[in-house]
Amino acid sequence: MVNITINDQEYDIEEGKTILEAAQAMGLEIPTLCYHKALSPYGACRLCTVEIELNGRTMYQASCQYLVEEGMNIQTESERVVNGRKKMIELLLARAPEAEDILDLAYKYGVKDTRFLKEFDDVCILCGLCIRVCHDRMGFKAIEFINRGIERKVSLPFEDFHEVCRTCGSCSTYCPTGAKAVQLENLTHHTPRPILSEFDQGLATRPAVYTPFPQAVPKIPVIDRNNCIHFQTGECKICQDVCEPDAINYEQEDEIVEREVGAIVVTTGFDPFDPNRLPQYGYGKYPNVITSLEFERISSASGPTEGEIIFPGVTEIKSAAILHCIGSRDENTNRYCSRLCCMNALKAANLIRDKLPDSHVYEFYIDIRAAGKGYEEYYQKMLRSDIRIIRGKVAEITNIPDLPEDEGRLTVVAEDTLLGAILRVPVDLVILMVGIEPKKDARDLAHILHLPCTEEGFYNEKHPKLAPTETVIEGIHVAGACQFPKDVPDSVAQGESAAAAVLSKIARGEYITEPTKAEIVDDHCSGCRNCIGLCPYLAISFDEEEEIAKIDSALCQGCGVCVASCPSGAIIHRGYTDKQIFAEIEGVLER
């Protein structure tokens, strides 16, 4: 420990720390632009210079590089330091007059303007952060300073594109001018491959360490191994360095955890319909044809555009079309109704009108399904607004305009079935209300859990009225859209109901069941195991010790398949034994 004085306050600081580290640890602010905790200090911006008095000598040193020494008396804001900083800020402003970090400092130190504005476009302040992160942390060494003095700049070897750059993008991430100075496309002919945010429907990018979505439970960041530089090259490890609680562990692996449970609630949700299957709507071809989920992110205040409805290449949204039943109620795709799209479409129309009051919104529907509390009222309200709600399925979206002034816009071709007229509506935005489909792997799970499915792949409940959350497999419940398309209120209701059903069974401690069950007559069972594969409820297992089949009476639903199939007649149906049935027949005949 060394004893130092910073701004007339004494501190005990660990030896080997720099003055900047010491000051930051003590909560004192020293401005800097070229320092980053994860990188070796470089001392290029000079802003962190402080006045040091040691052994009767006064010196001025960059605090990011100068180590603390016993008896140092440090002033971080002495008059000469502040004067110098003002000059440095002015010189930095001359290079990057619009960089926010520098403007903030200029404001703080009262620097209003720079008198040395540079004529060149390059806004690089030559802080070297990009170079250091590329060399020290990424291990690529793709960029370096070239030339000296005023001619100095960040460049590539031989000032030419080359293969070393892996387009990891760390250089632009670290750039204090807001990535204006280092741009990947100027560095390499490798195409930058930004990591697209799944939550933002690929409309925004995310880092390789990220929290999947804002309300994620648990709200803990995860590492995307496929994109993390550390998992590609073994370098980087910056997140580990900056994580104060030391929570980053690169050795962690996925593991399979086995749990014994009394009940399972299946809530695997749905997949949105893939509109690429309907090429006539131009999804993926025109950037302004989007799905309802994408619109959800774009219109969200926490979304990639902060709620502004903007698209690359579209200057103004004068009108928008909302297409219902994309992948629903369609012989070619899904015959069923996805149930929630109608209301979602009306909401979207409302949002567009709200954000873009001068725009026109067209809804193309087959029938409006507004069955829900307050839904019909909302629909009626929308009917009264100036949103054009047109009954008719859209045939095609095309970029061939009818009028020359609509060049660059999209045209919606549809039939208004109420008027019996063909419509061609020029629009700037098309929202496809994609339907709900079972998850792609729904059948795999059904196979594992032995759940029966509809022909589309939705899980079947045991009884639509009497047991809407139960399945034929005792102890397995379903809730939400995996059972059939549902909106949020319905999903929540079914989920709660499933949870309550499970809890009521568990809390009781005992299990009441129908008395009609199959039973194995141990002496007769030959151990052929035919019955085991036949039982649809996973109720029969094989006892290796006794070499006979055993039936779990809690799981057995008394269907009788095993009874009929047993070649040795070793399985009896309690209450329906041959003897009992024959006795019954005899009784009837006696009358």
Add this chain to the structure above:
Amino acid sequence: MSDIKPADINILRAKGEESLYPDRPKIGISMASCGLAAGAGKILETIEGELKNLDLDWIVTKTGCPGFCQKEPLLYYHAPGKEKIYFGELTEKKAKDLVKELSENTVDRDFATWKIMSDVTIDDKTLFISEETEIEDIPLYQEYDFFKKQHKIALRNCGFIDPQSIEEYIAKGGYAAFQKALKMKPDEVIDFIKKSGLRGRGGGGFPTGLKWELCSKEDSDIKYIICNADEGDPGAYMDRSILEGDPHSIIEGMLIGAYGIGSNEGYIYVRAEYPLAIELLDIAVQQARENGFLGANILNSGFSFDINLAYGAGAFVCGEETALIASIEGRPVEPRIRPPFPSQSGLWEKPTNINNVETWANVPPIILKGHDWYSSLGTETSKGTKVFSLVGKINNTGLVEVPMGITLREIIYDVGGGIIDNKKFKAIQTGGPSGGCLPESHIDLPVDYESLKEAGSIMGSGGMIVVDEDTCIVDLAKFFIDFTRDESCGKCVSCRDGLDACHEILNKITEGKSALEDLDYLEELGQSIVDFSMCGLGTTAPNPVLTTLRYFKDEYIAHIEKKECSAKVCKALITYEIIKDNCVGCQACARLCPENAIKGQKDKVHKINQELCIKCGVCFDTCRYDAILIRSGDK
């Protein structure tokens, strides 16, 4: 592997003495870069040709520069038993005649510049002494104005020996100091240098002995020592002269340092712009190896040491020791923060001791003649002598080695012979581009590290540029700022962009587009560059501006307020006019004017069209009737 014995050294010494003072007449031509630039190559050819013509069996040898560069091309003639006579400012014709006259003993004495009557080595061995003199009227070397106040220690052999001959170096007492050091314990050697008070001659003035001690105390198997020969100051060539005139003195100095510090490997970092120095160093290192002064188990002492040469690619900042290390390591040259100092972690992160050429050259004489002898020279804090390269508007330009504490006046007027054409002395820039510009009021300032620093300048590596009234002080400051701006490595904002900003303001001043408040801003900016820069380049680069603002503020103000450049240098502030009374209408100026800006009929007074005039000055230089006037402001 070396198995040379002291006896063998005696043989070498005898050979060297024979070669220095042969039994035949000998001509030594100064063939360092300064001599070559003045035409020494042609002189050598001429002399060799003439000797052949006259069938004279004389010896011709190439030496380094004796220091008086003004007199180049320069040679000496020495006949056995006679005095050594120097002849300067030779031309091919003069050289041809000289050989003939020398052979016939009819030398024109006006030709000769000075003579040397004896030669005593640093280990007090008399090599020759001449009782009689052939030519009476030539001044003695030690009484000659230029040399009178000089005391040559670092330059002791420059111009006297053949730099390509290790024997001649040994004959002059070379490698005796190293042998003496080998008999001492390493820490005694360091103590010896500490007591001598020798300070680093590269600029910083850090006590050399202390530097060695710090490095020697570091615990490491491998230690390096480096000779910094990256001399880059404009107009300064002290180190080059030693490298070209006496390379073995550096090798011997490094050997002694390496022995004291405990290093087995050394580097000489020499700039590639010194091809002759590199060639001669290469030969010297090779000779030292062949004769067992470099290699393993030197002189059977168990001490091993070898030297590598590393070449700089012309960056001024490589003179900064951490940048120099980066350059040797093959990294981009950027100084880094100290601590850690090179003595703790230097070349390849091993303890490293760096001294410059002149410092190393001073080491052998100190060991040989004693620290008391050395510390008796100079001032209380600055011991010994210092080599300066005295250039500019001065009569005697050249390299001068003077004891510390000598005044600027003595250097300028006694050694330098005063200002050219008896013009008025204006200022002296000491310490190269990072130094300061001192005015006439400081002319009696004793030259030592502390006094110069106090006056706002630095000792630096020893550049001294004298300027007279015809030099614009703003223009001078701009020249130095431009130099350091170009040479800044570009790492620190303060130095890179700060110096560029200074350049912009100075430009505005010389163009008459500035305002008075710019001066305060310039001063503040200069101070901030000093405070906020990391290495020696940035922290000293504003010195020319700061000192000129301190001592010549009036001249700045005149530029701004009166738009007047009293030295008539700043083109934007001057106009060329024709003095009607003097103009005879000869049309000489009109014919030469590149812009056809001068009009006038024959025998009639001419006129200059100010709009066309580009102020090239051709008319002024051409006019034989003093009819062209340069006007600036009211003057």
